[in-house]
Amino acid sequence: MTEEVSKVDKVVEIPMTVEIPVGPQHPAVHEPILIKVYAEGEYVVKAEAYTGYNHRGIEKLAEKKSFYQDIFLCGRVCGICNAVHADCYVRALEHILDKEPPPRAKYLRTLVMELERLHSHMLILAVTAEIVGFDTLFMHMMRDRELIMKAKEIVTGNRVLADYIMVGGVRRDLNTEKIDKLKKILAKVEPRIRHYWRVFEEDVTLNKRLVDVGRLTPAQVTSHGLLGPVARASGIATDSRYHDAYDAYAEVPFRIVTRREGDCMARSLVRFEEMQVSLEICRYILNHLPGGEAVPDERRLPRRFPEGEAFTTVEAPRGELTYYVMSKGGVNPYRVKIRTPSYNNVINTVPFYVGHTIADVPAILASYDPCISCMERVTVIDSRRGIRRKVSMRDLARGEA
């Protein structure tokens, strides 16, 4: 391939703007990142990442707000996986306070986080379908994703930003009527997910675009710190739900889904199987919800925190999310550090675009689940003729650039 590309004298520079919803000293809910891809002919020869377009300074802000205000701040790091951010931060606070939430609250937290995994995986799989040109599948999947959003609303009271988790428990409890409604929704969603799973496995177009594309070896995954479904699709069985067994994961039966292929298709199929596991977890929780209180009395929570530090992890839909919270005593944290999974998965994978065709770049990027919403700006530079023009990511993916 190198000999072939060296004959081509046209250099195409493709900066793409994507949006990763990562943490604090870092991105915002929709943080744009620029990945400059240099290609010779059809093949990528060099790639660079540029970040910092919308740095919100959440870590600095967190130092200035109180421990409790930061729960809402952390929930707003990411719009899609807000409950996992809040859960991870709140558990760090609970470790500093030496406080343990009641079993019912732990189960409810787990339920919300699994619903979040379901709708997040459905979103990125729908986007993957759209990127490779299968718009109908995108529409259908997004329609069925609404059912999960409804389920999340039934549990938390909010469709998107849950603000559900608080120190020592959760904000709302479930009653029998709501549990029945949730069970009905899960029963309705399951056959739909199985259907889409089969479409991904059998559809010719999807197979052509995803199989053998963006392959990552297990050693590349660990040396570059890749996480979540990206790591598991390359055979690395890493899952914070297992490593840390937080909330109800010590009691709820589940399995770590892994595959060996390590390509874009494997990453998609890992997500499908994980959705199946998530549905099983949700059903288990609804059938085995422990009794007792789940909502603590907010007025009895301590305002001042003791000195201490904690490092918590949570398995967000995109991989392991970590929080470090340090308290020097008082009402404000001394340091809050958030490391989101996209932070590793997007920046560290940049070298792996080399050798693929330009049209594969969006498919590979989507397979890392970077929470795409503003990647629609791409510039193509023809250095020989000095022409520069912008194309949409969709045109690029379809080879029309």
Added chain:
Amino acid sequence: MSSDPLEIPDVLKPIENLLKGVAIMKPGRVVALLESSDVVKAYVALKARYGETGLYFSTLVATDLKEEGKIRIDYYINVLEKNQYVVLRTHVPRDDPRIESLLKEAPAALPGECEAYDLLGVIFEGNPHLRRAFFVPEEVAGKGIFPLRKDAGV
């Protein structure tokens, strides 16, 4: 954080000779206190013992300890084989924060090192990708402000 100088956890056996102290951070993370010049050696020793796919570099946390005149750097490493988080903890002087880059041994350290440089001014020697405005907006970075320092005034 509680210190117990007598007991060295199993997971730290490969770097026993480099340890200056051991502590536990909640919940159950093993903290290895090291000289700043020993961090890369410690990571190499852990990698040699647990294998390239037996651990991964997870998180880099740099904290400004203004009152002590130091910047603390924590390297969080997930040892998959032992199902245990190891924290390599070291301190560098606040007025000249320099430490050897881990990039050659762990490419995963790239965003962590770039971020710590941009936000706290820690220089990771041997990392060619360090630059201001990696995350911080140009107008702040241009003034030479490191926003996460306690006296940054932002």
